[in-house]
Amino acid sequence: MAFGLRWSGTAAFLFTEVRLQIHDLLALSTATLVQAVLVVFVAVLAPDLLAFALVGAMAYSAFLIGQRLLNEAAYLRIDQRLNELYHASPMSPEAYFVGMATGMLVAYAPTVLVFVPLVQLVHPLGPLEWGVIAAVVLAVWVVSSALGYVISTLFKDMKTIWPYSSLLTNLLGIVPPVFYPIGLLPADVHVIALLVPTSAATAIAAHVAGLEPISGDALALAGAALSLQAVVLLFVGIYWARRSAREA
């Protein structure tokens, strides 16, 4: 029970969340729509960047899982009041948050994995490269899930949440160099791009995949920023889950 955290019930809630998400495969598949469209655009307009866009699509998909979690957590709290059922129970708030996040990951994993064979087809990679890509994709999921959960607790109605969710997805998923190489941006803004979790993940993945080599310093910055964000936001998410389980 490190830091007084209790994980009992996490697996049961994970299963609950997976069951909830997979009831509608059409809704689930829409989580790949934007990436698919952008990849098609890149394939038509700049075919030599296709492999890059596919790798970026994986980072974007991972980010989107957290944004779906934002909507799910807000819906269960605001519309269903089911968070109260769980918070007034032996299952801890951290188990609720982590169970929901991992459940979303399991349910939405196909929206990331669908790009693996496409990347492999266009630009074959080895196990080491795939290992690094898996790590950065998971880091993006952690960052996005924690952000999503925290934001979900800040609003009192769903209609207010939707625009923020959309803003966050576009600001952190589309605008930064996720579907295009960081080298296309002016050098002055590279540091900013490497601090954004999605573009940091894409830069690292593209580097190890040999799609766009970046300097050692840039790689270190992106790696440090992403790792730090993942660790810090995981703790923030857990802290916030515990804090928000009881209204002050």
Added chain:
Amino acid sequence: MADPALRAEGVRKTYATRGGPAVEALRGVSLSVRRGERVALLGRNGAGKTTFLRIASTLLIPTAGTVEVFGRDAVSSPEAVRPLIAVVPQEGKPFFHLTPREQVYCYLRARGAGRDDATARTEEALERMGLDEVADRLSITLSGGQKQRVMVATVLATRAPLLFLDEPTIGLDPFARRAVWESLRRLTAAGSTILLTTHYLDEAEALSQRLFIVEQGRILVEGSAEELKREVGGTLRVSIPGGDALREELASFGPTVEDGGSVTVITGPERINEIMGLSVRAGLSATVGPVTLEEAFLRVVGRSIDED
């Protein structure tokens, strides 16, 4: 002597509002619920019932006061209290894309029940709440009453020693309400303690062994429904719609309560003929019946329970 199931002392809750005056939702609530008791908090909307229930069930931090559940401090040690409680939140809805069977089972598993135990308790709760026939339909396809019964079944299945139910029968049809009442009675017979909030007078009367009338964040009175009715000052009620003009004369027969334009006199059987005569002479109709909790509520609060 064993600790009571719930003991609250001087519970206050004040909400800060942006740019406006602070709102005092609870103004020093003290109450005690014995083990195995069914107790209702009865009050109008906004009286503070839900605020108290949320504090007692560890979901809300009070501004001041103490709350103990089976002797454990619900304010400073909520983790120690949560295994002992289960809550049906107000306007809570089941997971729409789970079946009732899945909902109850998954919740029990999340609370730490083993597979076999969770399965058995799920089946029992579904049967008890009359949900067997819809147990494998997605909850989104169920009626409002059935959804509410799924919520109650979910909580009943936990067999937690203290259950909090916030307006548990709101929106239910009469059959479903009675099914819920019967289940709650059985649970207390088996040793569970229940604290529920309601603004249904008949529910408070039919279900609670003791009730607290809550108004503007305070408990005004406590007792059984029978005790509260006795304190009204008579055994019969004579209601005279449009009887405002006769108010002074009617007051000579016993305590009167007003609700809108209607005046109700609480009296004994020996005065009925006189009151009926008075109302007939004034060209008004009158109805006679036994004193209900409604009169007790009106007398204590000064307003009807339906009045906003």
